[in-house]
Amino acid sequence: MAILAIDADALAVDPLWLVEQLRLGHLKGIGEVERLLMTEPDSANSLLTWVAWRPGEALGAKLAAVFPGNEGRDAGPNIRSVVVLFDGQDGRPEAVITGESFTRAKTAADSALGASLLARPDAETLAVLGAGAQAETQIRYLLAVRPSLRRVAIWNRSGDKARSLAAGLAISGVEIAAIEDAEAAVRAADIVSCVTASATPVLHGHWLKPGTHVDLVGSFTPEMREADDETMRRSRLFVDTRRFTLEGCGEFTQAIAAGAIAAADVVAELAELCAGAAGRRSADEITLFKNAGGGHLDLMAARAFLAFARPG
CATH class of the missing domain: 3.40.50.720 (NAD(P)-binding Rossmann-like Domain)
Structure with missing residues (x-):
């Protein structure tokens, strides 16, 4: 199966649906998680790499470039990211997700689940x-x-x-x-x-x-x-x-x-x-x-x- 390219900005995701997906995901367990943070010297700019592995099901990595000054100088959003999702059975790449709506929705759903x-x-x-x-x-x-x-x-x-x-x-x-x-x-x-x-x-x-x-x-x-x-x-x-x-x-x-x-x-x-x-x-x-x-x-x-x- 070909790798699916997903533009998160083009998807109209129901907030309650995504919150429920996170709730169900937490009930299954977090799995293995690691984080790498790199920061540009003498700057607030950073690169975050989040990786996670749910053995036997799926694994993935998100890279997010965080440039806090972007919005102030009309250079676009402060955070730009890409997510790569792999199959947990054979390591086959399944999807590449772009679009700033992904991180915004994930972040908001995390908070909304906590608030609920x-x-x-x-x-x-x-x-x-x-x-x-x-x-x-x-x-x-x-x-x-x-x-x-x-x-x-x-x-x-x-x-x-x-x-x-x-x-x-x-x-x-x-x-x-x-x-x-x-x-x-x-x-x-x-x-x-x-x-x-x-x-x-x-x-x-x-x-x-x-x-x-x-x-x-x-x-x-x-x-x-x-x-x-x-x-x-x-x-x-x-x-x-x-x-x-x-x-x-x-x-x-x-x-x-x-x-x-x-x-x-x-x-x-x-x-x-x-x-x-x-x-x-x-x-x-x-x-x-x-x-x-x-x-x-x-x-x-x-x-x-x-x-x-x-x-x-």
Whole structure:
């Protein structure tokens, strides 16, 4: 069979369907996962290589070039990626997936699965800190798993980007607006999603009201962080994987180094939540989910995209 070339940007994938594919994938187990991160000297540019292997079923690799300055100088998206999927029985290449929608959808589905297991079912207001390329997909996926949401407030350091994103989103029954004050957006929110590439916190724990669910997406190195130590201290902590979060995400590495939290404070990772581990314990508890990514998520999503795109 020929290798299938899939343009993820051309596929109209239902958010709830992809979230369910990730849930089912986690119930089968993560398999073997590795990560290589290369960073350009004296630059924020990096190359991520995620590889994963589910023995006997499938294996794959995603290469993602991350150039955070692209959007600011109209050079295209900050993240460009390609995924290669192999058959797990004989190593035959099955598909090559291109298009930025793949990583955006996978990332948003990861967060949405976490929110479906941790956010209050009556959540009404979503605050999004960051208005880059990931933000719109993040909003659509979170709205899909929490249809109770009726308001979305978008904050960005560049107010023009937040206003442009808000103006371009039209979702029935949902009020969407840009907001100049991040603190005001967070104080009113039931769910806070951070999708920045910040090296300093944009979210401060004393802003959070009881019952909030926090979704951290942007950081993937020890030098990056979106939430301060107080956010970490006040929250019941969950991650997609302990390995990549505790090793590589600044919210955790820096808070642990400062003594604000310990690695043992992570209650569960996503596979454990999917299998029934206890999540939110009360309506007033603050929950936090760190979306660190991983090749196992790319492998699950790639197999789902292949099944969606394969003729017949």
